[in-house]
Amino acid sequence: MAAVSPTIDTLMMDAAFFAARAAAEAGEVPVGAVVARGKQCISVAHNLVETTPDPTAHAETLALRIAAQRLGVARLSDCTLYVTLEPCAMCAGALEHARINRIVFGAYDPKGGGVEHGARVFQRETCRHVPEIIGGYREKEAAKMLADFFQSLR
Amino acid sequence: MAAVSPTIDTLMMDAAFFAARAAAEAGEVPVGAVVARGKQCISVAHNLVETTPDPTAHAETLALRIAAQRLGVARLSDCTLYVTLEPCAMCAGALEHARINRIVFGAYDPKGGGVEHGARVFQRETCRHVPEIIGGYREKEAAKMLADFFQSLR
Numbered sequence: 001m002a003a004v005s006p007t008i009d010t011l012m013m014d015a016a017f018f019a020a021r022a023a024a025e026a027g028e029v030p031v032g033a034v035v036a037r038g039k040q041c042i043s044v045a046h047n048l049v050e051t052t053p054d055p056t057a058h059a060e061t062l063a064l065r066i067a068a069q070r071l072g073v074a075r076l077s078d079c080t081l082y083v084t085l086e087p088c089a090m091c092a093g094a095l096e097h098a099r100i101n102r103i104v105f106g107a108y109d110p111k112g113g114g115v116e117h118g119a120r121v122f123q124r125e126t127c128r129h130v131p132e133i134i135g136g137y138r139e140k141e142a143a144k145m146l147a148d149f150f151q152s153l154r
Numbered sequence: 155m156a157a158v159s160p161t162i163d164t165l166m167m168d169a170a171f172f173a174a175r176a177a178a179e180a181g182e183v184p185v186g187a188v189v190a191r192g193k194q195c196i197s198v199a200h201n202l203v204e205t206t207p208d209p210t211a212h213a214e215t216l217a218l219r220i221a222a223q224r225l226g227v228a229r230l231s232d233c234t235l236y237v238t239l240e241p242c243a244m245c246a247g248a249l250e251h252a253r254i255n256r257i258v259f260g261a262y263d264p265k266g267g268g269v270e271h272g273a274r275v276f277q278r279e280t281c282r283h284v285p286e287i288i289g290g291y292r293e294k295e296a297a298k299m300l301a302d303f304f305q306s307l308r
Contacts, residue, residue, distance in 0.1 A: 053228035055252035058216045074207035089275050090251060093244025093268065098209035098273050111280055114247065118280040119273035121243050126265055126272040 009104060012036045012082045013138055016106075019046040019059065020084045020145060026051055033083040035076060035100075038069045042079065043067040059083055060091035064098050073153035075099045084133035086135060089114030092121035095131065098112045102132040106142025163258060166190045167237045167292055170260075173200040173213065174238045174299060180205055184303045187213035187237040189221035189230060196220040196233065213237055214245035218252050229253045238296045240289060243268030246275035249285065256286040260296025 012034045019032030023046035037043045045062035049055060060083050068074050080102040081087075081095055086109040093114075095103060103115070110117050115133060122130045166188045173186030177200035189196045199216035202207060214237050222228050226259040234256040235249055247268075249257060257269070264271050269287060276284045 036163075049228050049251075053226065054219050055222055055228045056210065056219055056248045057228075061210050065210055068207050068209055072207065074203050074209045074211075076209070087249055088251075089268070089273055089278075090244050090247025093242055093247060094210045097203075097242075097244060112276070112282075113280075114243070114273070114275075118278045119243060119247070119268070119275050121268075121273050124170070124243075124272045126267075128266075134208050 003101050008036070009082070009137065012041060012080070013084075013104065013106070015041060015044050016059075016082045016084050017106045017138075017141070019041070019044050023047045023059070024145075024149050027033055030145055031059045031083065031085045033063040033081060035079050037071075037076075037079050042070055042076075042091055048104070049088050056090065058088065058091050059092070060087050061094050064094055064100075067144050068098070075100055080104060085109055085146065086113035086115050088112050089119035089121055092119070096121060096127060096129050099129045102134070107138060107146060108139065108143075119139045162190070162193055163236070163291065164284070166234070167238075167258065167260070169195060169198050169237050170213075170236045171292075171295070171299070171307055173198050177213070178299075178303050184299055185213045185237065185239045187217040187235060189217045191225075191230075191233045193260065196230075210244065212242065212245050212301045213259050214241050215248050218248055218254075222252070231255055234258060239263055239300065240267035240269050240271070242266050243273035243275055246273070250275060250281060250283050253283045254285050256288070258288045258291050260292050261289060261300060262293065283300055 016032040018032040024030035043066035048057040170186040174184040178184035197220035202211040
């Protein structure tokens with residue numbers, strides 16, 4: 001965390017929020033993600049499960065895939081993943097495989113999360129890589145966006 | 155399981171083994187997967203993590219993505235996923251999201267598995283969908299293929 005200033009975190013999370021709002025406009029659950037390497041934004045993506053259709057097309061997996069393509073490596077051990085919602089078990093597993101250095105997420109997800117809830121992927125003895133994890137970053141803003149989206153569907 | 159005969163399971167797992175051998179020839183860890191709907195093979199894929207490069211490109215996630223594309227839906231609730239190795243947490247989470255009806259896997263994976271080991275994704279209270287799971291199908295054959303591959307690397 002030493003080399004990454006709060007300002008960079010803010011800017012990267014801004015991009016993740018921007019992507020999440022684009023997802024909502026496309027009728028997708030509004031979750032956005034960014035992969036960054038220091039000050040450099042490597043990829044931005046949002047949930048695309050219904051549009052593609054692809055059950056694996058969460059914001060985090062898409063951001064990881066694009067970043068790996070751009071950097072030419074499957075391991076992103078010098079990168080941070082920013083995402084507006086706590087990653088699910090699938091995405092936490094993907095972040096483990098990618099050897100991501102750091103995860104910064106917005107809202108906690110007691111029902112669907114796999115980091116602080118449910119499968120708690122990084123807390124298992126067999127977990128091969130445990131990144132630095134910052135949960136609840138701009139939590140209220142992140143939770144409100146999801147709540148507004150689900151209310152709009154009613 | 156009633157409508158699917160053992161013969162179909164054998165044929166579909168044959169295709170998964172075939173894909174796994176192709177992965178080994180490409181220098182990838184030999185894991186192969188098939189998505190089938192009854193007697194119909196919808197997709198076949200193998201691990202492509204290093205080739206692509208893509209940390210999420212396990213045989214199962216690729217087979218799910220291709221099947222969802224082919225069928226035009228993100229949920230594969232009438233499909234079976236055949237795979238030569240116990241799915242990891244990422245892939246188990248993907249199978250949960252896909253609402254897969256049934257999972258048939260070959261070798262158990264005490265270190266990397268997320269179904270019977272580690273995150274045990276389908277055993278969590280928050281899990282939204284629990285498929286029928288048949289583990290250890292043609293286990294010796296599946297385990298030998300992996301052991302042969304890792305021995306060849308030494």
